[in-house]
Amino acid sequence: MTEHPTNPNETEAILSLKGVSKNFGAVSALTDIELDIHPGEIVALVGDNGAGKSTLVKILAGVHQPTSGTIRFEGQPVTMNGPADALKLGIATVFQDLALCENLDVVANIFLGQEKNAWHLDEVAMEVRSWELLNELAARIPSVREPIASLSGGQRQTVAIARSLLLEPKIIMLDEPTAALGVAQTAEVLNLVERVRDKGLGVIMISHNMEDVRAVADRIVVLRLGRNNGVFAPDASNEELVGAITGAADNAVSRRASRLSSSAPSEGARP
Numbered sequence: 001m002t003e004h005p006t007n008p009n010e011t012e013a014i015l016s017l018k019g020v021s022k023n024f025g026a027v028s029a030l031t032d033i034e035l036d037i038h039p040g041e042i043v044a045l046v047g048d049n050g051a052g053k054s055t056l057v058k059i060l061a062g063v064h065q066p067t068s069g070t071i072r073f074e075g076q077p078v079t080m081n082g083p084a085d086a087l088k089l090g091i092a093t094v095f096q097d098l099a100l101c102e103n104l105d106v107v108a109n110i111f112l113g114q115e116k117n118a119w120h121l122d123e124v125a126m127e128v129r130s131w132e133l134l135n136e137l138a139a140r141i142p143s144v145r146e147p148i149a150s151l152s153g154g155q156r157q158t159v160a161i162a163r164s165l166l167l168e169p170k171i172i173m174l175d176e177p178t179a180a181l182g183v184a185q186t187a188e189v190l191n192l193v194e195r196v197r198d199k200g201l202g203v204i205m206i207s208h209n210m211e212d213v214r215a216v217a218d219r220i221v222v223l224r225l226g227r228n229n230g231v232f233a234p235d236a237s238n239e240e241l242v243g244a245i246t247g248a249a250d251n252a253v254s255r256r257a258s259r260l261s262s263s264a265p266s267e268g269a270r271p
């Protein structure tokens with residue numbers, strides 16, 4: 001893992017959640033979530049199916065509104081009534097489906113949804129900006145005039161990430177960016193995620209792949225049944241992470257946790 005320039009603990013959080021809950025009717029999808037994201041850090045959000053990861057990402061993307069709790073952006077409490085509000089604040093999201101148009105080329109996809117932008121119809125300016133964004137990510141795209149249909153899974157993810165950087169966000173959320181990618185493409189996308197972090201953005205990455213998470217994350221935040229269930233350093237063992245994710249009652253993880261709770265705080269799990 002590359003060294004990053006700022007120590008998250010010394011910088012103010014860009015995004016800070018306190019006591020965020022979300023109910024869908026009688027279903028409590030999230031309860032009292034606490035989460036801080038600092039500039040220049042990758043926070044992995046992990047949890048089993050139904051743990052609340054997507055709900056949390058949708059709240060931060062402005063798709064859902066929390067039932068209660070406070071979201072602060074750069075210290076100010078904010079309300080996001082829709083995805084446009086999140087984008088305007090500087091929170092970009094790359095959803096798992098990527099939302100790319102197969103038949104359009106890379107430039108058109110990067111500028112998709114920017115129809116009202118002054119430069120939208122300036123083909124040369126758009127192409128130049130597309131190359132800039134891709135070069136910043138050191139992305140390997142053969143031509144920005146290729147239709148998306150001819151690109152690999154990793155290249156598509158790259159285009160979707162480049163597009164999310166167009167509006168110069170401060171936070172980027174990536175939902176399973178390496179799902180369904182092969183080994184080499186996964187490595188390439190993880191390098192890309194690190195470059196986004198090294199630009200000083202706060203990155204939230206949802207993943208089910210603990211190897212990927214440990215490879216790039218600065219902190220691993222576990223959700224279980226809609227609640228915070230521990231924050232781990234990337235050197236946490238698989239056993240610790242799986243224990244927190246599944247809540248396995250009698251295993252090395254729970255025994256370690258009870259041992260730790262009766263002694264001094266440790267560097268490892270902080271449930």
Ligand SMILES: Nc1ncnc2c1ncn2[C@@H]1O[C@H](COP(=O)(O)OP(=O)(O)OP(=O)(O)O)[C@@H](O)[C@H]1O
Nearest residue numbers: 024027028029047048049050051052053054055056
């Ligand atoms: N629109 C909705 N209406 C009702 N319940 C919902 C809605 N969205 C999510 N839920 C419920 O909220 C809980 C959390 O779901 P969520 O999709 O956020 O979990 P997840 O961690 O993203 O799971 P997965 O890894 O399977 O995507 C689940 O019990 C789910 O059924």
